Amino acid sequence: MTAPTLEVHLSDEDLTTALRADARRGLTADPKWLPPKWFYDARGSELFERITELPEYYPTRTERALLERVVGDIARIAQAEVLVELGAGSAHKTRLLLSALTAEGPLKTYVPQDVSSAALRAAAEQVAAEFPALGVHGVVSDFTDTLRNLPRGGRRMIAFLGGTIGNLVPGERAEFLAGIREVLEPGEQLLLGAGLVIDPDVLVPAYDDAAGVTAEFNRNVLHVLNHRLRADFDPDKFAHVALWDAEREWIEMRLAATEDMTVTVADLDLTVHFARGEQLRTEISAKFRVDGLDAELTAAGFRTERVWTDDDDRFALVLAAR
């Protein structure tokens, strides 16, 4: 086995700079908001892992079962030599893909990308041990940098799984997909996992579970601001809100102030007032229709090759080629 390499394009300092800018922009906006990527410090990543095991949170297990069913087809069609996985995180689904892509095709290299170097290092080492014939090159960066620094040579497939595409608003999605399309060579592919529009009676509890894990995950962004920017949020004074926006077809998570309060963010020299009941938007999680996914991919210059959905039409995997 060759030891995995790890390329770091994102330092702790870069992360803090980005968080400062996002926090200042979002907390001074009306309505207030924060980007969802700041949920994921060590505690947030752990809470998300717990979410994936909740009875109400169907996306992870649905995508996994679907991937298990169709991964052979994906591997046969893709014939990838390099698998780039965006937001690889703990790399649970990765094993399925790697096994199939090595059994059914010419895979030689795995390039996991994540913003968290700790999670990535662990994942890269595990994969390297399990697939000794594979070259493993981890990249710590944000998506845009990853795309700019993508290894060349060898037919590549970029996987973006888990439904995280739904964290982007339509304009950001268009830009993101076009950015991927731009770095691909003709014939190379994108494998996209996306949650589908389903009955809100199933959807909403997935983001508002009975055990309160998602509520804790939501409030974790306030802990992150407290730790990284020396803010003094009292997370217990914020209530978890999850609602389905039927028009825009996305879940919105918010934190509602349970009383009037003033919060200071010492590292930003910022004082923020919350009125009782005021809501801070912390995440959108858009759900899709197969036609809409195809249209967005086509608009970004992709050709949709295959779409697979689970039997309940809750989740889709799309293989699209440049």
Ligand code: AVJ
């Ligand atoms: C990791 C972005 C796919 O949107 O379903 C889980 C994050 N938020 N519960 C999602 C999340 C609330 C998750 N993604």
